[in-house]
Amino acid sequence: MSSEFEAFVAGHPDIAYVDGLFFDLCCVVRGKRYPIGDAETLFAEGMQIPESIALLDVTGDCNDPLGRGFSDGDPDCIAVPIPGTLCPIPWGDVPSAQVMLTLMTQQGEPAMVDPRHILDRVARRLRADGLAATIAVELEFFLIDPERGPGKAPQPPISPVTGRRDTRTQVYGMADLDDFQVFLRAVERACLAQGVPAFTASSEFAPGQFEINLKHVGDPLRAADHALLLRRVVEWVAERHGFEATFMSKPYPDQAGNGMHIHLSLTDEAGRNLFDDGGAQGSDLLRHAIAGMQAAMAESMAIFAPHANAYRRFAPNRYVPVNASWGYNNRSVAFRVPASGGNARRIEHRVPGADANPYLVLAAILAAAHHGVAQRLEPGAAFMGNACETVDRALPWTWRRALEEFGAGSILREYLGAEYVDLYKATKWIEMEKFQAVIAPHEYAWYL
Missing domain, CATH: 3.30.590.10 (Glutamine synthetase/guanido kinase, catalytic domain)
Structure with a gap:
């Protein structure tokens, strides 16, 4: 996407930052912000980021579902820009742009943990x-x-x-x-x-x-x-x-x-x-x-x-x-x-x-x-x-x-895919148990 990036910069010379972003399992927006002078590397090489980032629960915790996270050393995958998604961010105080990313393995294959690839598979x-x-x-x-x-x-x-x-x-x-x-x-x-x-x-x-x-x-x-x-x-x-x-x-x-x-x-x-x-x-x-x-x-x-x-x-x-x-x-x-x-x-x-x-x-x-x-x-x-x-x-x-x-x-x-079904269930099961461990105010009001 280097040529797409170069054309975008030429048309938007005031852009100061580019956000490389993706949406995790719980739809939380995650990614990194690049100064415009360094953003070309994102489009040429992608972004190294832990693969477990796609399996965080809604609180942002990595709960090591099925040994993915702490147990396997939390290896990186590569987040690469999706063609056609580079666009301005119109609400910021500083002129900025964003591009959507998708996760790939180090071997260049679709990373199974990325929900976007699950949809593509179907x-x-x-x-x-x-x-x-x-x-x-x-x-x-x-x-x-x-x-x-x-x-x-x-x-x-x-x-x-x-x-x-x-x-x-x-x-x-x-x-x-x-x-x-x-x-x-x-x-x-x-x-x-x-x-x-x-x-x-x-x-x-x-x-x-x-x-x-x-x-x-x-x-x-x-x-x-x-x-x-x-x-x-x-x-x-x-x-x-x-x-x-x-x-x-x-x-x-x-x-x-x-x-x-x-x-x-x-x-x-x-x-x-x-x-x-x-x-x-x-x-x-x-x-x-x-x-x-x-x-x-x-x-x-x-x-x-x-x-x-x-x-x-x-x-x-x-x-x-x-x-x-x-x-x-x-x-x-x-x-x-x-x-x-x-x-x-x-x-x-x-x-x-x-x-x-x-x-x-x-x-x-x-x-x-x-x-x-x-x-x-x-x-x-x-x-x-x-x-x-x-x-x-x-x-x-x-x-x-x-x-x-x-x-x-x-x-x-x-x-x-059986592996993704098991990972999703494990991630959400841990989130459910964390949620149920919190005592709500009405529980004190009713039972204390």
Whole structure:
């Protein structure tokens, strides 16, 4: 990428620093900052960095999962720039740029610990069968006041227009967009500067909650890149405007949670949408893919809901899936087929939380869809009415049980690789035990 870097510098002569960054298992942004005079080495040689960096838990600890970290001497891998990702950072006080990195072994092979390579592994398997995925991601988030409420709980932001704390729940309300239009406009400008194809925003089901949609792209890796870069943009722009932004699955116990909705269609090598057969119901392939998602849902929950808080999002009558149902034009199901037909025929996967890792979420969804297509599975009848009323207790709705199902499953183990499944489970299991070792304030209030 040396030539790309040289062309970028020529077009941006004021750039002082270049950040080489990547997103770890928990979506934390990590990397190094290079003065512009030294940045050429990043593009020519890459960056030496411990391979265990991709296996840190959410607190930033290396817990030596399966002997990776302290036990093996913590060896370096090489983080190399991803072509086409070098762009300006529009929110900094000092003119800077960033480039996304991916992890490689010292022998130049994809490092198995990098979630981006896990997604690439699944995408390659689809391509080997003449299939490609077109994907769009929708992300929900909350703007919150930097000042915490009682018990350090978040609280809704103060409106820049009214000066009052936001307490409204007006889904799709235009007044909410008007109140925060300066923030949303800044997000739009930052996305344009960074090549993130965000195109619509809406207010959602809780005070200070918004959703931003990303355009469909024909490359699953870029779709996941865009989702993570959008998160980074929203968080930084929020801070610059006196707010904080959180993609936490369930920051308020009595309000809606934050979801990550994935819109997926499968195409052939000519770009023809294989989910559409010209009829009103979609193709057999569409139903096979849905059936695969149903079959893999239990073992995928540890990826869709990667921590304790994420399971608080799943509750009856919250427009959140509580079973593996599917249906047409029905937001109460887990796997929705929107009303659009023709080339727009697609599945909306509504299970993941907004704080899940998009690389792993897409890897799990594509693996499940391919499994269903390869096995010609059938999903049963489309659900009519409210599917949110009845919780399927056969599915894992706790963190511990989800990790157990993940480790014992066969579908994701085949597609993601047994070694990565075991590493992910070990990393998250240790994180879970650390979380459960902390005594919460209400435990003292109830039992002391």
